[in-house]
Amino acid sequence: MEVILLERVPKLGQMGETVKVRDGFARNFLLPQGKALRANEANKKRFENERSTLEARNLERKGEAQKVAEGLDGKTFVMVRAAGETGQLYGSVAARDIVEALAAEGFNIGRNQVDLNHPIKEIGLHKVTLHLHSEVEITVELNVARSPEEAERQAKGESLTSVDAIYGVDEDALRPEDFFDPDADREFEDEE
Structure with a gap:
């Protein structure tokens, strides 16, 4: 199906371009979201008449997204979650949790704007x-920790999942003898 794009769509095209897409993508995403119109003569005329309005609205949205991006720039968000000694979370951090953490700081972001392919599990x-606009992206840092104190230690660069953090031992000073007693097997052999 051929459609006229009403805004820039990543990996597809710019506003005003007529592109050929699969029918399902057009019917299920582009048309319901208001990102495109079917490419017929009536819609082409309609687009040309509304082009300046659409461009002005797009610039306004882009400006708003850039303001939010400036506010988010360089921010780190702390998320306290229950986890085991190895750092494995008992649950996970999903896009919904990230949206809630941003909302607590006063940033209104939609769940579909968070680019998280897999939930965070450690x-x-x-x-x-975060995709704030089709032309505005920003990366934020999430500090997932078991407590606010651990989050501070992580922010300083300390690892909470290494052997020394878990057991209080210097990882470089570990030797096999520390974990294995060669004489222990001899004791069992003597008893038999």
Whole structure:
């Protein structure tokens, strides 16, 4: 199906371009979201008549997105979650949780604007991309930790999942003898 784009769509085209897309993509995404019109003569004339209005609205949305991006620039959001000793979360951090954390800081972001292919399942510092507008993207940092104190330690660069953080041992000083006693097997052999 051929459609006329009403706004820039990543990997597809710019506003005003007529592009050929699969029928399902047009029917299920582009047309219901108001991102495109079917490419027929009536819609082409309608688009040309409304072009200046659409461009002005697009610039306004882009400006608003850039203001939000400036507010988010360089921010780190702390998320406290329950996790095991190895850093594995008992649950996960999904796009919905990220939206709630941003809303608590006063940023109104939609769940579909969070680019998170897989939920976050371990503590640590994670980069998450937000698509605020088709032309405005920003990356924020999530500090997922078991407590606010651990979040502060992680922010300073300390690892909470390494052997020394878990057991209080210097990882470089570990030797196999520390974990394995070669004489222990001999004791069992003598008893038999």
